[in-house]
Amino acid sequence: TISKVLAGKWETISDDMWRSIAAQTGHKAEGWQLVPTRAYKAMTFALENAQRDSLVMAVIGEAGSGKTEAIKNYTAEGRNVYHLVCSEYWNRRTFMAKLLQNMGAVVSGTTVSDMMDNIVDTLKRKEQPLIVLDEADKLSDQVLYFFISLYNQLEDQCGIMLTATSNLKARIERGLRLNRKGYAEIYSRIGRKFVELPLPNSEDVAAVCVANGVSDTKAINRVIDEADGDLRRVKRSVWAMMKGGAR
Known part of the structure; x- marks a missing residue:
């Protein structure tokens, strides 16, 4: 590199x-200064455990909780961490091509079977690899089934984490109720539980404000009132205050 x-x-x-x-x-x-909020710390802790012990888990946090920023920072600082932000349009081949590309492997001119073998062989040669499928609720059922295949071939050799909003939990629970193909296997492989990240509280929001130049108590309280547990709204409020000269 x-x-x-x-x-x-x-x-x-x-x-x-x-x-x-x-x-x-x-x-x-x-620019914007990141703050280790409760959700950020919980997300980082989960990532560390998943990578160290080759765990498979599902972590859910509402939009604006800060989970993706925690994943990006962990990926940047760690080794053999492969972070994919999933999309609705992905099919099986697109999914595997994105993962291979993320790992720095060649993806052209291969079949789906060859690509899967390439992924597994590459990951088995890595030390404590971790795959993070961010916004996993956007994956089609066909692609989500590949999660089972990855798990089956890489159990105890690679950590795999699904992250999303509570939509992922609702989708899997609905699939279980309707006895849809593959959902019982997915639920079993994530340990039959979802790790739920806490929403930012007033202390988190205040810390973010102070780190980014807003220290006036009244201004901080106004940001807290407007935040509604969403750090993106906090960011917009703080920037507006800084541009307006209110600190």
Whole structure:
């Protein structure tokens, strides 16, 4: 990777790798300051356990809880962590191509079976690999079944984490009630439980405000009132205050 940087071949380097380089060289971008909220700490703790012990788990947190930022930071600072932000349009081949690309493996000219073998073989050669399927509730049933295949071939050799909003829990519970194909297996493999992240509380919001330049008590209380447990709303409120000169 460093050779590519020095050669100016930047387009071949993934965003995750750039973040990893930045973290390892101590680079800190100016701008929004992240704060280790309760949800951030819980998400990081879950990621550490999943990678260290090759666990399979599902973590749910509402939009704006900060889970994706925690995943991005953990991915940038860790080794052999593969973070995929899932999409509704993915089919099986797209899913596997994205994962192989994330791992730096060649994806062209192979069948679905070859791609699966490539994924498994590559991961088995890694030390404590971790796959994070972010926004996993967006995956089609066909692609979600691949989660079972990955688990079956990589049990105790690779951590796998599904993360999403509570929609993932509702979807899997509905699939169980309707006895839909594969849902009982998925539920079993995540340990028949969902790790639920806490919503940001007033202390979390206040800490975010202070870290980003808003220290006035009245201003902080106003942000807390407007936040409704969503850190994205906190960010917008703080920026508005900073631009308006209210600190």
